[in-house]
Amino acid sequence: MPTSNPTTRRKTEQRAAIVDALRKNDRAMTAQELHDLLDSVGLATVYRNLGRLAEDGEIDAIRRPNGETAYRACTAGHHHHLICRNCGLVVELHDCSLDDWGRKIADKHGFVGVEHQAELLGTCEKCANRS
Amino acid sequence: MPTSNPTTRRKTEQRAAIVDALRKNDRAMTAQELHDLLDSVGLATVYRNLGRLAEDGEIDAIRRPNGETAYRACTAGHHHHLICRNCGLVVELHDCSLDDWGRKIADKHGFVGVEHQAELLGTCEKCANRS
DNA sequence: GATCTTATTGATAATGATTCTCGCTTTTAC
DNA sequence: GTAAAAGCGAGAATCATTATCAATAAGATC
Structure with a gap:
């Protein structure tokens, strides 16, 4: 077995x-x-x-x-994160337009099996107002 | 501090x-x-x-x-990296089109002072041929 | 329900990368 | 040249994470 x-x-x-x-x-x-x-x-x-x-x-x-x-605990599927650098709040971003960008560049440089990794770091509304 | x-x-x-x-x-x-x-x-x-x-x-x-x-040791200016996950070769990518993407999303979610961080990970030509 | 197999747990030791400590050595300013 | 302070190096210390291993409990089987 x-x-x-x-x-x-x-x-x-x-x-x-x-x-x-x-x-x-x-x-x-x-x-x-x-x-x-x-x-x-x-x-x-x-x-x-x-x-x-x-x-x-x-x-x-x-x-x-x-x-x-x-x-x-995120929802399923490919997505990125928008993270507040102050309070740590995370917003999931499901509209990813980076695949094209990645594939194009990969081709140009002869790379295969390319995946991208990206995150946005900023200050959320609440934290921005508090200061 | x-x-x-x-x-x-x-x-x-x-x-x-x-x-x-x-x-x-x-x-x-x-x-x-x-x-x-x-x-x-x-x-x-x-x-x-x-x-x-x-x-x-x-x-x-x-x-x-x-x-x-x-x-x-990279050249100056904002850029991203295309990295071979096998041999570690790094290619600098100076054509970054992610600013727009980041700004747009930041606005939509009320974030300020947003910066992005992105990398491409793949297998370079040399390593792909070797296997 | 009783029993067996084995994934899972938890206290603690171990690891691995990075930072700190502190006395000694250079740089740089005068 | 001299002296104040940045920089150095060897090893201790720290921090997050992983491994160890006996005890426990989940799921299958009877």
Whole structure:
């Protein structure tokens, strides 16, 4: 029997709690933040589940400039993020016009299998008014 | 606290060696790689100088998916990178048409001071042929 | 429901990249 | 030349993340 089972995934309270916490939030959260919030869930478990959820495409990983990785429960499909650099609010951008740009440039330089990665960083309305 | 340091920058052999090594390379290099290459320069010094050079805009920092930061001596001005995910070759892209896209979206969502960050990741011609 | 297999958990150690510390060495100004 | 301060280097310290491993619990089977 093919032991190469596509890695079965069991349902656990911990993972449910993590996904739930992410769903309730408009911001992206780090493993530490989630662990602080759900102190019944071990830190290693938070990291493990975030990694798997991201791998399964159920959540998105967002790299912050300082190096830490935050995660967010996004809707499916290709999209980019508009992130408030002050409060961390994330807006999903589903109208992506970068594929053309990427493909054209890839062809010009002989690259294949090109994918693009892009993010917009700014200050949201609320934060701009507050200062 | 902001990391900006308006102090004077002195000329040193070590920094010159670092810049020189970067100039001679088409790829982006990590602090470790530079330290291995220039074993007369201490690791901390490599990090210090890379940080400052990037801050001063003399080199570009490129974040790899695995979390490490690589640096490259780029030409001046706003540009993006087309990176070979196999050999690390970097092509500078100076024709950026993303400003419009960013501004439009920022306006729509009430964001101000928006800047974009984008990279193309693919396989270069040489690497594609080799496999 | 009892039992077995094994994914999952969690406390902690380990890792890897980067930054800090601090005494010593150069640059640069005078 | 001299002296103040930027810069250096070796190693300690930090920070986010990953690995270890015994104990636990999910899902299948009887």
